[in-house]
Amino acid sequence: MGCGTSKVLPEPSKNSYVSFVKSFVSYSHRRKNFDNEPQRCKGKQKDLWSIGVTQLQPHIQQTTAKDVQHGDSKVARYRAKFDPRVTARYDIKALIGRGSYSRVVRVEHRATRQPFAIKMMEVEAKEGREVCESELGVLRRVSHPNVVQLVEVFQSTRRIYMVLELATGGELFDRVIAKGQFTERDAARALQMALAGVVYLHSLGITHRDLKPENLLYYHPGADSRLLVTDFGLASGRGWSMMTTCGTAEYMAPEVVLRIPYTCQVDMWALGVISYILLSGSMPFEDDSRPRLYRAILRGRYSFHGVVSGLIHVNWGGG
Structure with missing residues (x-):
């Protein structure tokens, strides 16, 4: 510079x-x-490719039973939106992030129990489709220890599902x-x-x-x-x-x-x-x-x- x-x-x-x-x-x-x-x-909201599970700070309120129940209902709602091909391979565990055109959930591979993150992107709208194409265009090209890795992609008419390595160490x-x-x-x-x-x-x-x-x-x-x-x-x-x-x-x-x-x-x-x-x-x-x-x-x-x-x-x- x-x-x-x-x-x-x-x-x-x-x-x-x-x-x-x-x-x-x-x-x-x-x-x-x-x-x-x-x-x-x-x-553009906080919309990470791989959203880590951060350490709880003292000022964050403790999770209540009502919060857990509310979270479970969200997971069930988003699970119902997932393509059967995705849920056949991955168990949807928790909603961990959301953006303008996407939702990010933590999942486990049903066979290996290995955790991943899945980013579900809405591509019906032009803006969402452009963002998705841009992100996919980059992630399909990269493979480096210090760049989040794309594992696989599922595509349907309305949504794109990107399976990513899950970062759990926080920002x-x-x-x-x-x-x-x-x-x-x-x-x-x-x-x-x-x-x-x-x-x-x-x-x-x-x-x-x-x-x-x-x-x-x-x-x-x-x-x-x-x-x-x-x-x-x-x-x-x-x-x-x-x-x-x-x-x-x-x-x-x-x-x-x-x-x-x-x-x-x-x-x-x-x-x-x-x-x-x-x-x-x-x-x-x-x-x-x-x-x-x-x-x-x-x-x-x-x-x-x-x-x-x-x-x-x-x-x-x-x-």
């Missing part, structure tokens, strides 16, 4: 991560996609919160795995375009788990020059904000933002006002709250 800084970030404290949690929860409620995105970008964000802090060694290991997946995608001409901690999932809860790049709803595999304005605002590269042609380097900018989050416990670019947020991104200005040195202002060469 041609931007960088020689500043060395001090090790974050637990207090900085508490601040990060509060700010993350605040902006996640109000976050929407860019106003001028195409329809497939608008209304990268969840791991940060559970640990209390990320050391430079922890951050380096996580970023090394994320970069391995992204470099592989780029070698195939695929740009993710929506990299963020929510789309990086651990395969299992263990400390030695691999990290998976997931959610290819906005990915592009049609060459290096792109124009579509899409993604999550806080992670957008300047080229995307300016609506000028861009390349796979926008993924590297997003990984830089993720790196900053892991090491500092805060967002480099965040504002309630979209115009101010975009101005901060274009200027490359951000502030870091250190443990010893207090407020450090770093100028990335912006205006």
Whole structure:
């Protein structure tokens, strides 16, 4: 991207991560996609290819018997929608996610009892069909330890069923919160795995375009788990020059904000933002006002709250 800084970030404290949690929860409620995105970008909800089972945090309410009964009824309702070919091979266990045109359920293979995730996509509407074709186009091409794997596909007139490996270790964000802090060694290991997946995608001409901690999932809860790049709803595999304005605002590269042609380097900018989050416990670019947020991104200005040195202002060469 041609931007960088020689500043060395001090090790974050637990207090900085508490601040990060509060700010993350605040902006996640109000976050929407860019106003001028195409329809497939608008209304895009948290819609992961493989949604992990996250660790319960103290502030989450305990599940009640009524909740369980309600969940069972949902599972039964979605099970009835599944193609008999799918239910003949997989036992539907739980609904674990939903998006604009899809539902994601946890399943078990009836013969091996191995867990998987199935993403059921509605393809009758044009928008749903386009999203499905885009995601399938990417997943059918990839095979890498740090990219979520497509196992098999079932197709009917109204729906597409994608069987995916199931990540049960939670999001990268969840791991940060559970640990209390990320050391430079922890951050380096996580970023090394994320970069391995992204470099592989780029070698195939695929740009993710929506990299963020929510789309990086651990395969299992263990400390030695691999990290998976997931959610290819906005990915592009049609060459290096792109124009579509899409993604999550806080992670957008300047080229995307300016609506000028861009390349796979926008993924590297997003990984830089993720790196900053892991090491500092805060967002480099965040504002309630979209115009101010975009101005901060274009200027490359951000502030870091250190443990010893207090407020450090770093100028990335912006205006």
